[in-house]
Amino acid sequence: MSLLPETLDPWPAPHASSPVDLVVDLPGSKSLTNRALILAALADGPSVVRKALRSRDTLLMAAALRSLGAHVDTEGPDWHVTPAAFSGQAKDGERAVDCGLAGTVMRFVPPVAALAPGSTSFDGDPHMRNRPVGEMLTALRALGVRVEDGDRGGLPFEVHGTGRVRGGRVVLDASASSQFVSALLLVGARFDEGVEVVHQGAPVPSLPHIDMTVQLLRQHGVQVDDSVPDRWAVAPGPIRARDHLVEPDLSNAAPFLALAAVSQGRVVVRDWPRATTQAGAAMAQILERMGCEVGFVEEGLAVTGPARLRGIDEDLHDVGELTPAVAALCALAETPSRLTGIAHIRGHETDRLTALATEINGLGGRVTELPDGIEIHPSPLRPGIFHTYADHRMAHAGVILAAAVEGVEVEDIATTSKTFPDFASVWSGLWAARV
Numbered sequence: 001m002s003l004l005p006e007t008l009d010p011w012p013a014p015h016a017s018s019p020v021d022l023v024v025d026l027p028g029s030k031s032l033t034n035r036a037l038i039l040a041a042l043a044d045g046p047s048v049v050r051k052a053l054r055s056r057d058t059l060l061m062a063a064a065l066r067s068l069g070a071h072v073d074t075e076g077p078d079w080h081v082t083p084a085a086f087s088g089q090a091k092d093g094e095r096a097v098d099c100g101l102a103g104t105v106m107r108f109v110p111p112v113a114a115l116a117p118g119s120t121s122f123d124g125d126p127h128m129r130n131r132p133v134g135e136m137l138t139a140l141r142a143l144g145v146r147v148e149d150g151d152r153g154g155l156p157f158e159v160h161g162t163g164r165v166r167g168g169r170v171v172l173d174a175s176a177s178s179q180f181v182s183a184l185l186l187v188g189a190r191f192d193e194g195v196e197v198v199h200q201g202a203p204v205p206s207l208p209h210i211d212m213t214v215q216l217l218r219q220h221g222v223q224v225d226d227s228v229p230d231r232w233a234v235a236p237g238p239i240r241a242r243d244h245l246v247e248p249d250l251s252n253a254a255p256f257l258a259l260a261a262v263s264q265g266r267v268v269v270r271d272w273p274r275a276t277t278q279a280g281a282a283m284a285q286i287l288e289r290m291g292c293e294v295g296f297v298e299e300g301l302a303v304t305g306p307a308r309l310r311g312i313d314e315d316l317h318d319v320g321e322l323t324p325a326v327a328a329l330c331a332l333a334e335t336p337s338r339l340t341g342i343a344h345i346r347g348h349e350t351d352r353l354t355a356l357a358t359e360i361n362g363l364g365g366r367v368t369e370l371p372d373g374i375e376i377h378p379s380p381l382r383p384g385i386f387h388t389y390a391d392h393r394m395a396h397a398g399v400i401l402a403a404a405v406e407g408v409e410v411e412d413i414a415t416t417s418k419t420f421p422d423f424a425s426v427w428s429g430l431w432a433a434r435v
């Protein structure tokens, strides 16, 4: 039987019948690549994004920035970006941006479009129309941008740029997504008055992602004041051109590390950064709390799986994107788990809380939805099909369960292309390498 998916549905993902012992190289971070591309496109000269992630989300970002006049060369592993002002391609007009299912494209590009003369229309995959963005569009309007959207305050919408944005202070509720804040900060230095973003509402999720935004801005010479909680101020001024070397994607490392955990084996992720703003780094501590041994070795971060996996009680508010992989591990643990603080992930690629409960329960699991999380009780799992709802991280949960439970098949594994090129062949290759 082939280990590679021959059709879209469903994929008999490999089962780990013995402990694995692997060193893996992973593609670059989506969040770092797309921020580096935005900043490069707004900078005062050309920049290179080295070891850029080549996946659907980052190619959509490159295409969006190209449509706004930047020159973005995605040919090799290092992507060369020349801002519109220097590319000779800046032009008035009408253009369309396809957001696909990329939150970073739907939220980060509209403020860039506001700086480009002409109108830019935004749309995306069917589910993208359900993902929240209205609050950010309202904030853009308050900063002096003309935005037209429908009754529902989301996709499709149109941004009318004049080449300048007044900017200034804006109060918004970013409890649905940290990306609302990141989007305004990334571009704020190019607004006449800079930008001051104040959050009012339930706590902002995924704060490490805002720290990542602030760190990158400072690396580009932009002055950012984040000394007060829930308030960020970006001073007006140039964004200096600067090259970036993209770190491996630590959130996409989750299923690989989980493989060590479920097979009582050992997995090393090469080049794991010792210091990072990537939220996915938290997987190391989560795995430790579940009973794994975790530590740095010469090549990177090593995880060794325990004889018995423990359940956890974990607030994942800061690292919501790890939830599917963590939930899959919890479903295989010997004691109950509670994952909370993640109401906002109902607005991710799918309603991840409902999707996880439905799919794990479909395999015999005992998962209960909470308003802001899930509770998972130990229960023997059986063979079956794990549906992914066009969500790359649901696919990660599926392959973890398949590694542990013989006969689990993952529907639409190709959905992983959102942030991971050729995930299925890389995942199967782990087994091929062991033969």
Ligand SMILES: O=C(O)C1=C[C@@H](OP(=O)(O)O)[C@@H](O)[C@H](O)C1
Residues within 6 Å of the ligand: 030, 031, 032, 103, 104, 176, 177, 178, 179, 182, 205, 206, 209, 320, 321, 344
């Ligand atoms: O800014 C970013 O790169 C991201 C922020 C987070 O979004 P939310 O704050 O909407 O959870 C995260 O879940 C997403 O995968 C990437």
Ligand SMILES: C=C(OP(=O)(O)O)C(=O)O
Residues within 6 Å of the ligand: 101, 102, 103, 104, 321, 348, 349, 393, 419
């Ligand atoms: C929430 C996610 O993505 P996006 O950048 O589309 O919001 C994710 O990758 O888990």
